Amino acid sequence: MTLLQVRDLDVSIRGTPILAGVGFDLAEGAVLGLVGESGSGKSMTALALIGLLPEGAKVTGRADFAGRDLLAQSEAALCGLRGREIGMIFQEPMTALNPLQTIGEQVAETLVVHGAAGRAEARGIAAERLARVGLPQDRFPLSLYPHELSGGQRQRVCIAMAVALRPKLLIADEPTTALDVTTQAQILDLLTGLVAEERMAMLLITHDLAVVSGTADHVAVMQAGRIVEAGATEAVFRTRAHDYTRRLFAASAYRPDRRPAPPGGAAPPLLEVRGAVREYRLPRPAPFAPHPALRAVDGVSFALGPGESLGLVGESGCGKSTLTRAILGLDPLQGGEIRLAGQPVRPGMDPDLRTRVQVVFQDPYGSFDPRWRVDRLVAEPFHLTGRPDDWRDRVGAALEEVGLSPGDGTKFIHEFSGGQRQRIAIARALIIRPDLIVLDEAVSALDVRVRAQVLDLLARLQDSHRLAYLFISHDLSVVRAVTDRVLVMQAGRIVEDGAAEAVLTAPRHAYTQQLVAATPKIPEDWI
């Protein structure tokens, strides 16, 4: 039975068209995956259905839900539907909850606001719903505040709030994108479990094709505000009729052409980490008790040879960012040592030593001073060597190498897209010809097709400049595509170290096995 039928949905915001002719069907108890890159309009579709588009939005079309046209309802009627018939969860669990209210209150509120229960009864139902999503009372009392929970746990609370009244439809807008891969697997399991038990339909919005393949019966592919292909998931994935779908697939599974690393052995390692320990002092639990210490990095050792590409994977909180900062000489170690080309690495180290390692960061939007021109930004590392007189030419050459034009040097960073900014970041990392570039989640924030291009660029540059890469990521498939060896980090320690292909197809350590198992994959025979 068709629960939701959307036809000719057009949305424009202040004159700019956002969605054009969007239409799909969703049956009761079915899961429809809406996939696309950022800017494709998938979130806007969801917001249009639930009536929460931003100010100045114009909507035309029909969205028939259980006999009513959602797009024609009054605000009061929509308030009655939201939370009761249609629930919604969002991408960022860290900010989705009111920090000043307990989780019990927030879940109970859904019930109270719709008059479904009095306050006392509502708390009882809230407890039950929270238990259902994996937060039982004995470990997670109702009086907990959001800041006392992790991201995954907060998302569970959001799910409990959304399904408190057992709605017929749950809209999930990138519910796991901000979560670790193991947490993601648990949340997706939870969602599919709820769908099955309560015969709830789900509209799952995501950019991740692998997630869709594992969870959705039907899929609709969106590009630039339109649905370009739709159908049963397996069928669409196998046939890939539309050109955009093909390109999306190709990019997801992309493996750049890489020359395998030179045979290690003979040359001395470029980067050596021996027993690195980094501790943080925590606030005292009681007035005169000693300060507890948190070991973010607990005795890490590894070596990286010249020209080698080494991956470092781990989930959030494993200590990889802390380790990275120590390797870059930004933070001191409390134990052990780090050596680059035989010399010790620490804050205040010799500028000559600094010239041998540079970095590309994750966030293309925070990586550059918005007030500086691009040429000055790319030339900043010259502070270490002294700026040569022909620096502008050198910057122009660097920009060309990363696929931009020398003239771009006079522009400001806000004139460039995310992918272009990462290219500029790479140019900046290359300008003083380091031996090692640390790539700290450098492609994680990019769309899948842009990501493929940047990975290509990185592979080419590694070849032409004989660079070593330390590639830090939480994304196993990316690491597999671009590294020779991989280290797996958990709770401050390296738990596995081996050839990338081997570790990721046949992991030996229990944690790595968990990671690999949790990573969503498109079934082999579909591709």
Place this chain on the structure above:
Amino acid sequence: MRIGFGLGVALSLAAVAAALLSFLWTPADPTALAIAQRLQPPSPAHWAGTDHFGRDIASMLMVGARTSLAVALLAVGIGMAVGVPLGLLAAARRGGLIDEAVMRMNDLIFAFPSLVIAILITAVFGPSAVNAILAIGIFNIPVFARVTRGGALSLWTLDYIRAARVAGKGAARISLEHILPNIANLLIVQGTIQFSLGILAEAGLSYVGLGAQPPTPSWGRMLAEAQTMVTLAPHVAIFPGLAIVATVLGLNLLGDGLRDALDPRLRRAR
């Protein structure tokens, strides 16, 4: 909001213009006593009337503008010159002893409203415009220190600061090259706010006799002198008050307009 900004610019410029012009020309001599013409209502000869000594109020207002603007401006200068470096220092050494010291100093000064500081200084050194500048200026220091520190702290965690550190730059250089230019907008807006508050503060201090002393004219003192005559000749009290309101309003509107103009440009960068 454009009207507001335009009005703000106009009023602020009018005040500054009046102050500057007063050095060259005023409708009449503001110090000339003419008891025969005392308490005259506004007329073509005296645009704002005359006070209880027969002095031309319009001229007095123009000259008084000098005092208000100068005191408020210098007080902002003191606040920025001391507060901004302290804020930058505190943010660069976050959590350290310097940071703690700066925050404690801020808290201490915040406990002393500028009126109280003025009382303290005046009790020991006697009233004067300089004391008013000091009193208001000292209170401005923690304001700018706090705003600078807050703005700087939010920038220190950004990746481009890390990139600058990887490029070997130290905290001082980073504070000057990256942090300061990016909080400049914040400081400009706060500067206009403190400027307008300074004008109000100066008026209050002059009103109770702690600010500029005769013969230096001041709007606040004009109001104090007008108080006894407010029933006989309200214009003597109304015009100085209007001058204060117009100038402060102009600066506030200017500040608001600047904030709107300066912020979205940065946000649009995303």
Place this chain on the structure above:
Amino acid sequence: MWPSSLAAETPGPDMLAYLARRLASLALSLAAASVAIFAVIEVIPGDPAAFMLGLNASPETVAALRAELGLEGGRVERYLAWAGGMLSGDFGMSYTYRTPVAELVADRLAVSGPLALMALALAAGLALPVGLLAAARRGRAADVAVMGATQIGISVPNFWFAMLLVLVFAVNWQVLPAGGFPGWQAGAGPALAALILPAVALALPQAAILARVLRSALIETLGQDYIRTARAKGLGRGQALRRHAFRNALIPVLTILGMQFSFLLAGAIIIENVFYLPGLGRLVFQAITQRDLVVVESVVMLLVAAVILVTFLVDLAYAAVDPRLRHRA
């Protein structure tokens, strides 16, 4: 509007630790402020006794005054004596009036204190609904009107506004006294009537500031993700504002309220001049003219202590509103 959990919470160990830290901070601030005041009044002029008596005083008179004021002895001992005296309620003797400063201050406080409190209550009572209204009707007529009115309100010097009020209410319409204070012994009615105009003059500019701060805090809060979550649960705009945005917006408002109190005190002192009220302001200005450093020292200490105390109360209020503060060390 206030969730029942607020009332039901008993202070746990976190809250007590927080309270202890805040009290320590309070004591430290008071001590630091007292040292600063002492340094300015008693150390900078060199010899306070000579300063008070002026240039023409004979050395014997100066010596006599020094003995009388207890100015013999080193600075540290004198500071400790002064601080210790204050803690036990002894604020010294006024040189001009020859009465204990504590008595003088208590009399004046009976006017300044209620005035400040009335103004605070009026300002908060006016600002809250106005700020809420403006945020709820953002961009529409009511909001524009509020923004315009408050824009003017924050530009008006309160003592000038007071003069205008006197002109209208006391002189033209004759409904309220133009000045003076009959004393509390004349009855609460007449006493309060004398304080109404001053309190209103003080309160309106403060209310304008508070309303603007509340409005902008609410607007910022309304843009947060958890408001979107609340709407997705089925709450209407107004409900989301009242149940979620309001409490969160209180945090920046509390900050401003604390700071505004110090301005309120200063404003009260100034406004007393317009209404010829026998409050702390008159006392301290006369003391300055008469070079009665003992009175100045004590009154300034009192004013600063009041501000520090209010900051302390605001910190406690933060912890009551924001659970994250209680759990953090």
